[in-house]
Amino acid sequence: MKRKRYKLTLSALLATSLSLLLFVTQTAWTINAANTPVQATSLDKPELQSQAPAVQAPAASAAVAPAPGPTANPAGAVNAARLKAELPDGAVFKLAAQSDKLKLLVDSSSGHFQVEDKRTGDTWLSYPNPEQWPAETITGTWRNNLRSPVMLEYIDPANFKSQPKLISFIEDKGTIEGFQITSSGFKVTFNFGGTKFKIPVEVNIKDDFVETKIIDGGIEEGKLSLLNLKLYPMFGAEPSLGQDGYLMIPDGSGALIRFKPNKINDKSVYRENVYGNDISFYSEKTARQSVRMPVFGMKSGGKAFLAVMTAGEEYSKLFAAPAGAFGQSNWTTSEWQYRIKFFQNTSKKGNAGFFTYSKERFTSERTMRYYLLEKDQSDYVGMAAKYREYLIKEQGLQRLKIAGSNIPLFVDIVGADVKKGFMWDEYLVGTSTSQAMEMVKRLYSLGIENMAIQYLGWQTGGYSSMGGLFPVDKRLGGNEGMKQFIQFAHSLRMPVYLAASYSYNNNGRDGFNPRYDGLRNLAGKLMEFEMFATRQMISLMSTKFAARTVAKDQQQYRDVGADGIYFEDGIGRHLNSDFNTENASSRTGSMQSQQDMLKLVKESLGGTSVDKANMYGLKNISHIHQISDDYSYDLFVDESIPFMQIVLHGLLTYSPNWSNQRNQYKTEMLKGIENGSSPAFILTQAPSEDMIGSYSVWYYSMNVHDWESTAVEEYQKYNKALGDVQNKFIIGHRTIAPKVKETTYEGGKKVIVNYNETPYIDIEHKINVPALDFMVVQGGGGQ
Missing domain, CATH: 2.60.40 (Immunoglobulin-like)
Incomplete structure (x- = not known):
């Protein structure tokens, strides 16, 4: 018994000695990190999969003591001071630049910065709040990540089995290079010690915002390949602490993630592509709505900021982490993308192959502005107002011009579609041009004196025919019938837009050849989708081919008197790279091509309407149709807000889903009134049952006679609420x-x-x- 007791005691002594040695080593590294942050490291292995980052429980030797009070344990105060020392020392920050409203201070040894707001007295930090850091329980790799000015993901291209790995500046024993004060801020290069990445950045102060910029041309990768990076991810980060606070994310129309107590086992984060997924690469399938605005924000107590991605946002994911997901703080940032996963097929059918990453790095200027809001604007309405101000000052948007006090009712008139017949497809007339004239005349006589008309399914072959749109189908009245209808609408001062899709082609017209003109992914596969009703494969058009076709068609639109084009399901909404060698275009190039198309049409015809538009086309968009008025219902997201509508109201018109296609008629009508929308209906002259079986116009109830009294009643309600505040x-x-x-x-x-x-x-x-x-x-x- 004594012998056994002796062995146990010796083992305990050995374990105690090892624990003490580990504690001293950790403390030494921590103190060193406080004095020279770029040399700090972790005892944990840096190979951490980004898909499953682990939040470790605090070790017994690193237990966090509460903030010392009048009777606090002195050991607790020492421990708190030691933990605070992991972050930059506020005393070492020096003035780099200032504007009339802000002061930028920088720590040249860590690359971190502070911004002092002269108007409010608030100070914003690029690193976690030092006062709350002693309460942070996260340890190991992620503790270093949260302290770092840069964290990134990479792979080893020499190893085909290589998986993405996450590393941060401090975790990788990084050093500062080329620090330089400039006239408006500072420049610095973050040199990652182990992986050898070099990330040069600039930070500048201008008016009421601080701007961060990644100098893409100066990035060095060594033998590894950069996938993505987060720059100053903890800017403005704050723990919940019971104060009124939230993260604002551009999910749908906008949504709030309110500050809540940490959920230790909840690793839920928001991570979505700005401007939606790129079909040429792999994308995780989610039920989330697309991110259409390159913005995010945070409110904490009485202060708030709005972040606007002003360049490179097409290669960005919006990342938001509520408290408890990665540390105790709520934080949100941009995850700048440099390479994206794709499926390399090894068979002609494309069903065999493997996943890999693009070899070439996407190059683009990556710039972010953090607008610091004044006290009376420190909420999501203030954030929206600041973004609206940015769009006016920087993007050239102007206040909406209106004629009269009647709100417009958007009337989508369906011309024709086809359905499967016994021998060949059967042509279904929904509304001819002469019937459209009678429809508008009738609605006008009932009191709807302001309509904006969008004519769908007018092209040769009807709504399901994509490509070679002109001439207007003779069975509807042809070009001459359309011209007469538009002239009639103009006599009532109503614009007419012709709906068109320049993203797909299923008939080979316009000289379209899928082999040369179809959009291809990085593996060279032609991008197609199957039309549900016909099982026909439809090719996506290269954006450059679409741009040439739009330009070619302009004269024909002018000949019939159209006031604009309503771009459906494509231009202004979907943003894809194209690896067709004849029409190759990056995601940036495709965005520019779409902007050019919208500009051309607006200058040529007068206006453009876009279905579920992304914000990159706003300067040349007159109307957004089917704008989102809800969010994606993630469990960790608390509520929907009309952020997009607050931004846009008074600059352009927008309408939600058609009133006669709602799931909850009255609630959705009220939502439109709350959000300042214009009402919209989709109508035919033909009875609704006549369109049953059509390939594309599958909407349940469209007959104008069934809906005209409802349309008049709803129009009057919208007019009462919004007629005198349209602009x-x-x-x-x-x-x-x-x-x-x-x-x-x-x-x-x-x-x-x-x-x-x-x-x-x-x-x-x-x-x-x-x-x-x-x-x-x-x-x-x-x-």
């Missing part, structure tokens, strides 16, 4: 009670929407909103 900016939006929303416009007009099935009554302010209804409060508080 006014939204300056306020809030929840004033559960399921009761208030939208405020310039001049003070308020629209209060009640989504409850009981009335909302506020006796003090004399507000009584019936169940599932809205109320208008004119500026100055009167009703």
Whole structure:
């Protein structure tokens, strides 16, 4: 027994000695990191898969003590001081540059910076909050990641089995090179010690924002290949701590992730491509809506910022981590993409092959602006107002010009489609040009005096025919019939846009040859999709081929008098790289081509309408159709906000889903009124049952006679709420009670929407909103 007890004691002593040695080693590295951050490292292995980053439980020797109070343990204070020392020392930051509103300070030994807001007295940091850092429980690799100014993912191209690995500047024993103060900020190169990456960046102060820029041409990779990187990912990061705070993400129309206590086992993050997926590369399939705005923001207590990606956003993912996912802080950033995974097929059918990464690095200027908001603008409405200001000042958008006080009703008229017949396809006439004239005349006589008309399915062969659009199908009235209809609409001061898809071709017209003119992915495979109704494979057109076709068609649009083109399901919405050798185009090049097409059409015809538009085309878009008014319902996301609508209202018109195709008619109508939208209907003169079986126009109920009284009633409601504020900016939006929303416009007009099935009554302010209804409060508080 004594012998056994002696052995146990010796083992315990040995374990204790090893623990003490480990603690001293960790402490030595930590103290060294405090004095020279670029030399700090971790005892953990750096090979961490980005797909499954582990958050480790704190070791017993690294237990975090609470902030010392009057009777606190002195050992706890020492421990807190030691943990704070992992971050840059505030005393070493020196002034680099300043504007009238901001001061930029930098630590030349770590590359981190601070921004002092002269207006508010707030200080913004590019690293975690030092006051809260002692409470941070994350350890090992991710503790170093959160402290680093740069973290990146890479692969070893020499090893075909290589998997992506995550490394950060501190984890990789990085050093600072070429630090230089400039007239507006500083330049620095982050030299990663082990992996040999070199990442040169600039940080500048201008007016009310700090700008970070990656100098792509100066990046060095050595023997490894850079996949993506996050620059200053912890800018503005804050733990929840019970304060009113949230992350604003551009999911759908916009969404908020509110600050909540850490969920230790919840690693949920938001990570989506800006401007949607690129079909030429591999994309994870999710049910999320596309990110159409290159922005994100954060509110923490009484301060907030808005980040705008001003260059390179087409090669970016939006990354947002609530507290508990990666550390105790809430943080959000851009993940700049340099190489993307794709499927290299090894068979003609494309069903055999392997996943790999693009060899060439995507080159693009990568620039981010962090706008620091004043106290009275420190919420999502203030963020939207700042983005709107950016679009006006930097992108040239102008306030909407209107004629009269009647809001436009967007009427989509369906011309024709086809369905499968016994011997050949059967042509189905929904609305001829002469019938369209009678339809508009009837709606006008019922009191809808302002309509914006979009004519669908007018092309040769009907709505399902893609390619070689002109002439207008003779069975609808031909070019002459369309010309007469448009002239009639003009007599009522109503514009007519002709709907067109310049993204697909299934008939070979316009000289389209899939072999030479079809969009191909990086593996060289022709991009096609199967039309559900016909099982026909339809080719995607190269963007450059589409641009040539759009230019060629302009004269024919002008000949019939069209006021613009309604681009469906493609231009302005989908952004794809093209590796067709005849029409090769990067994602950046495709974006530029689409911008050029929109500009050409607007200058040639007067206007453009785009289905579910991305923001890169805004300067030349007159109307956004089927704009999102909801979010993707991730469990960690708390609520939808009309961020996009707040940005756009008063600059251009937008409409949600067609009113006669809603799932919840009244609720969705109220949502449109809350968001400042214009109503829209899709209609035919033919009975709805006549279109059953059509290949593309599968909508359930479209007959104008079934919907005209509803359209008139809805139009009157929208007009009452929004007719006199069409070109006014939204300056306020809030929840004033559960399921009761208030939208405020310039001049003070308020629209209060009640989504409850009981009335909302506020006796003090004399507000009584019936169940599932809205109320208008004119500026100055009167009703």
